[in-house]
Amino acid sequence: MTTEIEMRTMRAAKATKLGQMQAILDRAKRNGTALTSADIARFDALESEVLALNEQIRAAENPPKEPHKMTDNLIRKVGGDVEQPSKASQLGFRWYAGPNKGDVYRRDNGSHSYFLDLARKDIDSTGEARKRLETNSKMRSDAEARAGISTVNGSGGEFVPPLWLEEDFISYARPGRPTANLCQKFPLPAGTDTINLPKVATGTAVAPQVTQNTGVQETDITTTSVASPVITIAGGQTVSLQLVEQSPINIDMIVLQDLAKAYAVTLNGQILSGSGASGNLTGLLTLSGTNAVTFSGTALTGSGSLYSAILKGSQLVQTGIFLPADSIIMHPRRWSWMLEQVDTLGRPIIPPRDGDNQNSIGVYEMDAAAQGYVGTIGGLRIYTDATIPTNLGAGTNQDAILVARMSENYLWESDIRAEAFQQTYAQNMSVYVRLYNYAAFQPARYPAAMSVINGTGLNLAD
Template sequence: MPGTIDDLIASIEVELEAAHKRSKKAGAEIQLILDKAQQDGRSALSAEEDERVAELFAARDQAKGDVTGIENKLANANKIKTEEMERQAEQRKAEPTQTRKPSYDQVARVGREERTYRKDEDPNGKNFLLDVSRQFLYQDVEAASRLSRHMQEERVERAQFLQRATNTGAFTGLVVPQYLTDMYAPATAALRPFADICNRHQLPADGMSVNISRITTASSAALQASENAAVSETNMDDTLLTIPVQTAAGQQTVSRQAIDRGQGIEDVTMQDLFNRVHTVLDSTLINQASTGLSAIAAANAYTDASPSGAELYPKILSAAAGVEAAMLAMGRPTHAVMHSRRWYWLSSQMSSTWPMINWTGIPAQSAGVANSGSSYGSGVRGVLPCGLEVIVDNNIPTGLGGGTNEDEVYVVPNSECHLWEDQDAPLMIRAEQPAAATLGVLLVAYKYFAYTFGRYPNAMQKIGGTGLVTPTF
């Protein structure tokens, strides 16, 4: 059966709002790309960025065209509603009858419907977790209804992210309400310091891999031997770089008693689940075999039985030089990523000599500057004399080397540390088979991501060896 004119107007307004959001989002991403190029000091966008900007302009123009068409539909619907209201006004002029008017709560009204899970009513996500668990444990009809309504709301407001998160057959789950991921972002970001400085991209709309082109044979140029002689020619060639989409997941077993009678369990549960997911993502970027940062970075050995900061610093510069030699005009070394123990060891080192060349803003007689009030996961911890910004990340292993007591320091251009994930972080959650013997329910949170550091050989550099054993203070 067709709905009322008010239902039609409400659905058109939802459609109009979604079109406005698409247009605004495309414009924001265009500005982000341009800001990035400006920040890097590049006079032109890369071919990949040009292509993406063209796609975004097309998407924005399409959204603007949609807005125009939807506004016309809305105007026509409002016109019909106005005519209906005029007819109803004429009908009300008739003589009143003795028919009893319907009760207030029996009259249909159209207005703004609040979200099922709201920050003002469920600030820590307790009701959301309870509904997930009770629907799984008891097949609770009301809990299932609320979760179904929540997912419908997500389809309206974050349809593109929901599609990306659920289109693979391997997993299905519930999108965590956005305000909860926003609320826990500061805490979880502390467990992904390196991931947060990567060059982030939107995860593709579908598929379980990301494909990008890597130029392996460049064109050539040379002096012409003589007039009308053949000029140098080398056909460009590229190799397809296929990057798998991976799943970062964490789990937490919640007791049935806590679900039924617990107070405040939602803080611990949500925090633990989010921490696990973001930690495994960051650790994967650094430590995964073959493709992780440690595996792909070119090695710079620092071997010394009595290491010192004065000896380590030139090795960092050597790694930075290696990055620049590999990247040339395509990028520059921007960050030194190290374990917290290495940062504090460097901070403890004393010296009576200083670099011949210091970066702007670094005091002349200083081996670097620490950001005041900085702490783990809060961003850049300090700046080395050569301008490299230091990121402290304790996902770097400390059991490397023959003595299983070494760590590594990485020097990277963050523009080439590519990470694909959904910017709005649509973490998923689902209830798995309960631990029946202990009356527990297993809650699993997960998200999808892809990454690569391999577009340019030797663009990532690392320092390792016996000079990076457990520091002595």
């Protein structure tokens, strides 16, 4: 018979392995890259070990005392069925699993459209449209997988989108939000319009004891808090009823792609440049208390160069929070300008990674995406983001560069919500489709974790 100590050991081992699996996914998400062959092999090995532990725990419990939702949800999240999970090598790199055969709405099932059912739910005399929506919501109602977001029809007037719709929403949105992807991401708690985080204002202190039996250092800790409002980001499209009902193409996909990309760009812009007022988040470039670095030169290397400014920004982060920076974020035009720079012999100062890069200050990835991770400089990973403003400075022609420890910035997002309305558009034979999401962002935990490089030197465009 399995002892309680053995049970705790097995559960602890399972939790550790699940954490390692999640860390592999989080690292790839944070870097904006696919899983490497080593990642895939490690993930598959951990998955097999977790499933083996599951069987041991189930056998020891006999009968099980609780469902193993944590493992099952993680396996679903990274792809495949719980009983016969897909291996990571079969997944490529995806945030959510594909649809199961029993799902109401599927990519490969053209007989039912989620948006069409939303539009018809109140006028369908058979009640089939509403029934499908309610069935889909019930299938998605796993509170653990949904991180506390209610999926009950009528909780907010919305129905829960099918799983594949959320999966593709994230996929389509991802390229447009490189800075947002670098933040620490959490599910948004339900039932709040503000997220407050406690913060230590001044800490305790220690000191050598002067002599034996004398008083030790005693300094009281003082605390404060930082608050982040929960904002709504929404968008809609008016679609002809004929297109929804008669088109052989998947109209759900078309509407989704457009709204997902628009949502991504808007959220990313908020994280960078939000004003913090009038329903806006506080962005990294508008946050007070960050480290200011000025670059007014014209050279990439040498005295007073951009390279020196970047290294200074990195130093200020480490000095301010006693942890290193992990990211450099810049506009694509700035990265392009840097790649154009050559030495006195006409050789590129930043060569490709696979080229002759001895003694170089950095390298660029030859197969880099248009946005996201593109290379390194000074040992720090560089990410390009086209939503960085290019109208800064007195001449309204400057961009900015962020050198930051992005893991210190917290981003909360809810699950997407979808609605469709036909009533007010009936005279035009149209359907209005609306998607919205709630988000909160908190960069003020450690403002010194961000260095912002500004100056007239950043008006040098490609």
